[in-house]
Amino acid sequence: MINYYELLKLDMNAAHDEINDAIKIETERNTIPEDQIRTMKSIFFNTEFKKEYDQRLMQFLLTSTESKKSGDTIISSINAEKISNLFNGISETNENAVHDKFIYIALGLTALNVIISSFASITFANISNLIFSVAIIVFLLKDWNVLNNFGKATFSKWWALFLPVYLYKRAKRLETKQKYFQIWLAFFVLWIIVFFTFIGSKSLLESSACDVVTDIVHNQFHQRNVSCESVTILESNGKSHDAIATLSNGNTVGASITELASGDIYVEIEQ
Incomplete structure (x- = not known):
């Protein structure tokens, strides 16, 4: 069984930020194989996996008399299926897993806000715009907390106040395509077209x-x-x-x- 704390030159009481910094340092030094780096991130940046890993490592250190084997892995002992799902981007019910459900909700609210703002009365549109804006910010903060629990919230949570910027930074951090930013941009262009069409007829x-x-x-x-x-x-x-x-x-x-x-x-x- 591999002691990843030893590879990172940390003890088991290390805080989340210390572990994150140590992984970054070892990644830059290229002293640890990339597959082990990925495994460490999957374990240490997920509360459930880290807790089980710590328990098994403690048991191993207390009871094992065998020498360490460099080719050992802990993936199978802490649920290989969940690790595979994380690597493949499959959403888990665990809130610590990266998923996009809060982004879907935020974009859905944005689309609804565009429709109401375009066709409702001015007073109602202003009220609904305020309500939807607050709701969108709330769901973006929830998404930021998910990223933070998974060790990927490296940008400020206050970008949740600006939906397009948040979507852009999120995709950059997760190294995914800018599809959600592009969807928001499409909504914005549609709103501009409808707005000026309405202004012209008005x-x-x-x-x-x-x-x-x-x-x-x-x-x-x-x-x-x-x-x-x-x-x-x-x-x-x-x-x-x-x-x-x-x-x-x-x-x-x-x-x-x-x-x-x-x-x-x-x-x-x-x-």
């Missing part, structure tokens, strides 16, 4: 409503010297919109705009 609606307001002021209020300068939509609920109209005399009036099935609009203003 501006056209406001311009048309302003013309109608001018007609109302001239024909119903009989104020020929007053016209509408601008209309600003404040709240939307489907085809109905609450707005405010600014007149040439400096006054502002409330207005309601309804989009009709024929393509025309119906405008009412407060007297």
